[in-house]
Amino acid sequence: MADTKAIAQLGERILRQSAQAVHLNDIPAAKRLMDDMLHTLDVAGGVGLAAPQVYESVRMIIVASRPTARYPNAPEMPATIMINPEFTTLADTMEKDWEGCLSIPGIRALVPRYQRIAVSYTDQTGLPQQAQLQGFVARVFQHEIDHLEGLVYLDRVEHNRDIISESEFFKLPVT
Numbered sequence: 001m002a003d004t005k006a007i008a009q010l011g012e013r014i015l016r017q018s019a020q021a022v023h024l025n026d027i028p029a030a031k032r033l034m035d036d037m038l039h040t041l042d043v044a045g046g047v048g049l050a051a052p053q054v055y056e057s058v059r060m061i062i063v064a065s066r067p068t069a070r071y072p073n074a075p076e077m078p079a080t081i082m083i084n085p086e087f088t089t090l091a092d093t094m095e096k097d098w099e100g101c102l103s104i105p106g107i108r109a110l111v112p113r114y115q116r117i118a119v120s121y122t123d124q125t126g127l128p129q130q131a132q133l134q135g136f137v138a139r140v141f142q143h144e145i146d147h148l149e150g151l152v153y154l155d156r157v158e159h160n161r162d163i164i165s166e167s168e169f170f171k172l173p174v175t
């Protein structure tokens, strides 16, 4: 039975630390953390989670795209655990769209992200994986990998006026 983990909130030191790489030998021992992260993300109803958000400073993220009110065309994908994730850009094009974060409740902001990226990571069985991501899924990936460097999405916001309260966000028309 997996535990629902507490989620670190903006201002807590762990969100500003660079996370440690996970060694291949340590993946079996990290199984419990993976299960707890999957469960915690499910309970929170989020689309992504990084290990530092549950007080584990290791390079592990979950990307879990699904259609939402804001992103009705977001692909439905099984929650994917990515260990030691990295990416390169496939195009210089960046696009601004809304993001939120379980560690920063109550607000949303427009964040520029690369539209198309190539990612590599180790999966939960220890196998190397590669994928090309675009749009919403690429955005979630870039948001989560930032958490491994001690960055949050507010660090990427271009103007303070691109930050709004969540209650106003929900009044916006879907474009």
Ligand code: ZN
Pocket: 100, 101, 102, 103, 143, 144, 147
């Ligand atoms: Zn976040």
